[in-house]
Amino acid sequence: MKPVLRAALAAVLSASALASQEPRDIPIKSYTLPNGLRVHLVEDHSAQVVAVNLWYRVGARDELLGHTGFAHLFEHMMFQGSAHVQKAEHFQFIERAGGTLNGSTQADRTNYWEVLPSNRLNLGLWLEAERMQSLAVTQANLDNQREAVKEERRLRFDNQPFVGALVDSIGLLYDRERCFAYSHSLVGSMTDLNAAKVEDVQAFFRQYYAPNNATLVLVGDFNSAEATALIAQYFNQIPAVPAPPSVACDQPYNTGVLRRNVADANATIGAVLAFWRIPAVSHADYPALDLLSTIFGQGESSRLNRTIVREQKVAAISQSVLNPIGPTRGPGIFGVLAIANQGVAVDSVERAVVAQAAQLVSGITEGELAKAKAYRKSTAVSQRQHALGLAEAIQFADLFLGSANRVNDDIRRYDAVTVADLRRVAATYLRPDNSLTLLIVPGGK
């Protein structure tokens, strides 16, 4: 930021009668059922809405060799009915109640949620308990959903530019022997999915879809005592299982430059995807890397947009993205995407990105750090306006930071970051010998 602007901004802010404000503290009531289901409740009566949010601690990272793609296949299976819910009825129940729902799979977790008018909290809890206890893992459902997953792969990855290349190649950052957990594709291999037997899938369900491997968060317009009774009535009868095996990932950093050319049949223009290995979300360096990612490529005034898009015009779009396949308890990923302008070769784009990454080690200013902190704060605050956003933030804190209450103080880790920290993490992690670069060119049609 130009000094004159900074002065102007300071003047505007000091003239304001509005006190500086932090995100409001969220009071969370937490307990654990006898069967191990962790529960976090946040009452908020400002709207007649309730979010029911269930995270299972299972994701691609838990998959074993020969069983890749199971976590995602399972997310589909969860909508196929259970003892008292017919196939596709889950959707119908929620839609007819005026609610919305979804589920998603990442490396470290699979989530399921419903947002409902608050008088239908009972419906959301009942549906989640039903499928946790009695999901219909049948041969017919498996065959059917295996096809649906392949169709999803075709629609979302194989028929879109760049996405297939990303999903198929990002695991190259991890060593298959030392960190199988993150080295294989989230979508899994078609061979594994085709070979999956219904017994394997049932075993996977019993192992991971158990109360002691799940966390339930409710946010919204409900009475905690009533909700607690309802949760007990619906979930207590579901038995706990032995804890799932732990997952090892001993991924070294700085193992050498990785660079791949990829021909992408869906692309009509070239692109560069660059990735660097970074530590887990809970690591002390993570907040600095998160802020660095914002400075590098989030927003119109980010470095990548200002330089390679607007000044040099080598890229049509360029952005950074932290953990593109989801946050992790193991090593994660700092990513950059740059889509080439027409007529610009991908290696020119790569050179431009690399040059900008190198600048991060020396060039960051106090102004940029302040901007990234403000962005972080405003994103966190905006997310909490919605019941679902707050529920997700609580789940994130619970899984990745070790406690739901960290939702209230994680911002302090960010406040403490200095420009020196940013330079240090840039020098430590954004090194060529710690990177993977994908050069995507149109082709294959």
Add this chain to the structure above:
Amino acid sequence: MMPRRVRFAEGATAAGALMLVAALTPLFASAQRPAAAPPAAPIRAAQFPPTREATLANGMRLVVVQSNKQPVVAVSLTFAAGAAYDPPAKAGLADMMATLLTRGAGARTAEEFSAAIENVGGQLTASASADVVTLRADALTDAAPLAFSLLADAARRPTFPDKEVELLRTQLLSALTVELSQPTSLAERTFVRGVFGEHPYARRADPTSVRRMTRADLVAFHDARLRPAGALLVVAGSLSFEQAKKLAEQAFGSWTGAAASPLPRTAIPVRSAREIVLVHRPGSVQSNILVGNATWRPNDPRAYAAAIANRLLGGGADSRLFLTLREKKSWTYSARSSIASRREMGSFEAATEVRNSVTDSALVELLAQIDRLGTEPLDRAEFDRTRNAMTGAFPLSIETAGQVAAEIANAKLLGLPADFVQSYRQKLAAVTPEQVQRAARDGMRSSSLFIVVVGDALKVRAQLEKIAPVRIVSVDGTPLRPEDLVVKAAALDLDLTHLVPRTDSFSILVQGRPLGYQRTTLARTAAGWELQDVTRLATVVQQNTTVRFSWALVMQSVSQSGKAQGQDTKIDVTYANGHATGTAVAPQQGAIKTVNVDTDLPAGAVDDNLIATLLPTFRWASGARFVLPVFQSGKGTATALTISVVAEESVTVIAGTFAAWKADITGGDSPISVWVEKGGAHRLLKLAMTGQPVEFQLVK
């Protein structure tokens, strides 16, 4: 029985009850989960955050919706300056003006402006819809003064720098290229033209209007339309009414000027019968069907019943269109309907995309469902379920202050009553099945629906004519007669003396790098000519093609084998007596598809693998335009290519530098440009795919 109450916990404090319940949890072991989904609990009347309104001295209206849940504020500022106010020859002006409001304003350049708002973690955007231009700022509450001052700069003092105008023009032209190739956009553009006729709601930007726009147009439009009088400023979040009003007065109080002129009234066409407009998209494997009608002004009392009718018909996975067209018939991935509200006139539409062979069946079913809704009494259970789903969903639409503010702003802009948002759910709950049936009859008007089908007219026209009168237009809107569809005999006068035995080699460059080659050999046979074509592109395309044709250019056969996208491809087509028979396994719209070819050939049509071979036989001249009927043997469809000479220029390829004719070839799957040697044998020198970094260059 509702198994949800904890009797003994009543009266205790929440925290106390929680501890008690947790301690006693084992006692509940006998309270089992019921075997059926629990019924809905009662719901309280909707709550709205405190809302206050005022009008500033300059006529700007202010609405403040306060919520202190989080320290954020969302401010929107709306002007009657939407696309409806675009001058007829400058469609797209409002949108372009809106986008530029934040790309240079007050003392800030585009970059300084974005930095200023992003430095405080905020965002500021501007966009145009049919009726209005809206600027919106989101920021933490302590940055509210800055957000207001930036909004004031963008609305009052945009600078429209030449550099930014040109950058945006380039971006818009690229976006339009994509848009105009998509069947959904073609359907929508045709639909609004049919429904709104000469009314400005039918106008859409096109490459000509975007190229025509000048900085002076943008400045004039801004000055004429962005006025404080009548503008609507809505503030939502943790600001009190007094704080918001003070900031509004600081930012906008000194801005004066008369209100902008209202939109002149323009009649909207009245249709008395169904009509089909068929947009001919040669080779289309799917038909996009879009049907609908103009409805009402926003404050029509039938709007509530119409909303329920729409939801019943096609408003979700529980609706009639979805359940019949998708679930029962498996004709489509998606079938849906919607209602759009605009200040002058709303519209209803229903849409689906189906394969060619079921185009008529799907349209008949779609029309029958609309008809049925207006004529058959509703099933009470279906009606209740639909209405309850809508009233049930209402709380989700007003969860945050920002959502409430957006709903209130929308209601005001549409001229709806002051209590519209607050009373919406009750009004919806009071609707009867009879009102829904009447609203469907009067609003959707089944007997006079306007119907758009975007697809291959050669494949679907005859079927559609049995349903309603059909008007055919080209993708750019030009009327076509049925006889125009059949690709004409070769009126093209070719100089066949330029067809000589030869071998040409081309290098295939991707992003300027040689990644493959093509080698073509033309040789005489006993019955005419044989073309052998070998193409290799890295590991992604391997193709061997043989085309045989007579001395008089009558096709005999084409065979092709190879790999594309890692899959085997194959074409095996024989031509005899003006008919093509065989099979093709070839890439089509990004996937490998198998086609059974059994088609009559347009007179004079040549196989599309021969295009490059025939270029030397054209009678090249400045400004020349040739139309070549071709048969796309990989798809089994006929089309006509237009080859237009657009330039005479020197071109350098690997084989050397040549004087060349540059010609654009359109009408195929994707536009291409070719450079043909001016003198000598009119050899093909270079071929480039428009918009893709792929080039073929003559090597020798």
